[in-house]
Amino acid sequence: MATQFFTASSIDGFIADPEQSLSWLLSRDVDSAGPMGYDAFIAGVGALAMGATTYRWLLDHPEAVGEGWPYQQPAWVFTHGSLEAMGGDIRFTAAPVAEVHAEMAAAAGGLNVWVVGGGDLAGQFADAGLLDEVWVQYAPVALGAGFPLLPRRLELRLEDVARNRDFACARYSVVR
Numbered sequence: 001m002a003t004q005f006f007t008a009s010s011i012d013g014f015i016a017d018p019e020q021s022l023s024w025l026l027s028r029d030v031d032s033a034g035p036m037g038y039d040a041f042i043a044g045v046g047a048l049a050m051g052a053t054t055y056r057w058l059l060d061h062p063e064a065v066g067e068g069w070p071y072q073q074p075a076w077v078f079t080h081g082s083l084e085a086m087g088g089d090i091r092f093t094a095a096p097v098a099e100v101h102a103e104m105a106a107a108a109g110g111l112n113v114w115v116v117g118g119g120d121l122a123g124q125f126a127d128a129g130l131l132d133e134v135w136v137q138y139a140p141v142a143l144g145a146g147f148p149l150l151p152r153r154l155e156l157r158l159e160d161v162a163r164n165r166d167f168a169c170a171r172y173s174v175v176r
């Protein structure tokens, strides 16, 4: 079981532009069944976590993710507020990440834990010593500003690289 931050990014390290548009990403060509693609990745995921902004984005963009909650796995959404439930297996939480991680690992049943984003939430898992891998799919674009990939000083080791159509994909392990 590994705890993984898997995300797409611009080459200058933003996972969303300042308007939270993902047009720079969704307009690119990718083979989800191809090298380091989403299909094989998600097949290994047993539980996932995300922050409130990412959750709201999913809620507001059915054209990008389809109608309804897109994940089969149990999900934890970090928020201090109250968010509209989307109808999946979702728990809203403001508990410490280590506590939530233990619940996620138990629910994952030996599969991996996916930190969907944003970058600071992935950083919180790293701060707690609980992040094992960072997978980044770099789109061929610089955004100049936006939501940061991983706003932390974090040492990584490059484990794997692949080209998937428009994307340069890299898998890193977190050096503890």
Ligand SMILES: NC(=O)c1ccc[n+]([C@@H]2O[C@H](COP(=O)([O-])OP(=O)(O)OC[C@H]3O[C@@H](n4cnc5c(N)ncnc54)[C@H](OP(=O)(O)O)[C@@H]3O)[C@@H](O)[C@H]2O)c1
Residues within 6 Å of the ligand: 006, 007, 008, 009, 014, 015, 016, 020, 025, 050, 051, 052, 053, 054, 055, 057, 058, 078, 079, 080, 081, 093, 094, 095, 097, 116, 117, 118, 119, 120, 121, 124, 147, 148
């Ligand atoms: N490129 C990609 O593949 C990709 C992947 C993921 C996300 N995204 C996008 O990137 C952007 C990320 O937004 P973001 O950086 O604002 O991150 P986020 O993690 O999605 O949301 C941040 C919010 O989560 C809540 N939160 C975070 N840590 C918490 C904790 N420990 N306890 C309780 N609540 C906590 C807080 O919400 P409250 O205000 O409720 O307290 C905080 O304001 C979004 O636009 C998303 O759609 C892109």
